Amino acid sequence: MNDTMIPALFTKRSASRLFSGFVFLCAFLLADGAYAEQRSGNIYGLPPCVTTSGQQIDAIIWMIFWLTAVVFVITQGTYIYYLIRYRRRDGVPAHYSHGNNTLEIIWTTAPTIVFLALAIYSNRLWEQIHRPAPENALTIDVSSYQFGWQMRYPGISGKLAPMDVRKINPQNPFGTDPQNPATAQDVISTDLVIPVGRPVHVLLHSRDVIHSFYVPEFRLYQDCVPGRTIGWVWFQATQTGDFQLACNQLCGTGHYNMKAPIHVVSEQDFQKWLTPRQKQNAGSAQAIAPATGVTPKEASLTAAAVKPNL
Numbered sequence: 673m674n675d676t677m678i679p680a681l682f683t684k685r686s687a688s689r690l691f692s693g694f695v696f697l698c699a700f701l702l703a704d705g706a707y708a709e710q711r712s713g714n715i716y717g718l719p720p721c722v723t724t725s726g727q728q729i730d731a732i733i734w735m736i737f738w739l740t741a742v743v744f745v746i747t748q749g750t751y752i753y754y755l756i757r758y759r760r761r762d763g764v765p766a767h768y769s770h771g772n773n774t775l776e777i778i779w780t781t782a783p784t785i786v787f788l789a790l791a792i793y794s795n796r797l798w799e800q801i802h803r804p805a806p807e808n809a810l811t812i813d814v815s816s817y818q819f820g821w822q823m824r825y826p827g828i829s830g831k832l833a834p835m836d837v838r839k840i841n842p843q844n845p846f847g848t849d850p851q852n853p854a855t856a857q858d859v860i861s862t863d864l865v866i867p868v869g870r871p872v873h874v875l876l877h878s879r880d881v882i883h884s885f886y887v888p889e890f891r892l893y894q895d896c897v898p899g900r901t902i903g904w905v906w907f908q909a910t911q912t913g914d915f916q917l918a919c920n921q922l923c924g925t926g927h928y929n930m931k932a933p934i935h936v937v938s939e940q941d942f943q944k945w946l947t948p949r950q951k952q953n954a955g956s957a958q959a960i961a962p963a964t965g966v967t968p969k970e971a972s973l974t975a976a977a978v979k980p981n982l
C-alpha cells in the first residue's frame with residue numbers, strides 16, 4: 673500500500689459508513705411512526721407527566737441527561753480539538769506517548785464515583801416510590817390477557833372480593849370465589865377510571881403470558897406475571913385527562929392492539945361513575961334511575977358473568 677492509496681481507501685470507508693448511518697436514520701424515523709397511539713406536541717421530548725412519583729422519575733432522567741450531555745461535550749470537544757491541533761502535517765514528526773498514569777487514575781475514579789452516586793440515589797428513589805401504598809389508596813385489580821385488559825373495582829362493601837391466582841382460569845378470569853357474595857358485587861370495567869389526587873394501588877395479574885402495564889404519562893412500566901400478584905405499584909395522578917394503558921411486553925400476535933383507555937377524573941366524577949355500578953351489582957337495581965347512565969351491558973359485567981376473550 674503506498675501513500676496515494678490511503679486517501680482513496682479512507683474516502684471509500686467514510687462513504688460506506690455515512691451510507692449505513694443514513695439507512696439507520698431512515699429506519700429509525702420510519703419506526704418512529706409505530707407508536708401505539710399518535711403522540712401530539714413535541715414527539716422527541718418526554719410525554720407530559722401526571723403522577724407524583726413520575727415527577728421524581730423525571731428529575732432523575734433530566735439529571736442523567738444533563739450529566740451525560742456535559743460529559744459528551746467535554747470529551748468529544750477535546751477529541752475534535754486534538755484531531756485538528758495534532759493532525760498530520762509535513763515537517764512535524766509524530767510523537768509517541770506511552771500514556772499518563774495520573775490522568776488514567778483521574779478518569780477512571782471520577783466516573784466510578786459518579787456511577788456509584790447515581791446507583792445509590794436511584795436505588796433510594798426506587799425504594800421511596802415502591803413503599804407500601806397509603807391507607808386511603810383505592811385498590812384496583814388489573815387483569816391482563818391476550819389481548820386486552822379488565823379492571824375489577826371494589827363493590828358496595830368497599831373491599832375487593834378475595835382472589836387466588838391459582839384459581840384463575842377461562843371460567844374464572846379473576847380467580848375469585850364464586851360462592852363469596854362479594855364476588856358478584858365487584859365492579860368490572862374495560863376502562864381504567866381513576867380519581868385525581870388520590871393514591872391508586874393496582875394489583876397486577878395475568879391470565880396467560882407475561883404482559884406489561886405501561887403508561888408513559890404515569891412514568892410506570894411493570895410486568896404482569898402469570899401465577900403472581902404484583903402488588904407494589906401505586907401512584908397518584910396530579911391532573912385529569914384521558915390516557916392509554918398499553919401492553920409493553922411482546923405477548924403474541926395481537927400485542928400491538930392490547931390497550932385500554934384510562935380516564936383520570938375528579939373525585940366527584942369518579943363517584944358518579946362507580947357508585948351506580950356498585951349499587952347495580954349489589955342487587956338494588958330498582959334503586960337506580962335510568963338517568964345514571966349505566967347500560968345493562970355494563971351492569972352485567974360482574975366478575976362472575978365476564979366471559980374472557982381468550
Ligand SMILES: [Cu+2]
Pocket residue numbers: 817818819882883884919920921922923927930
Ligand atoms: Cu400483552
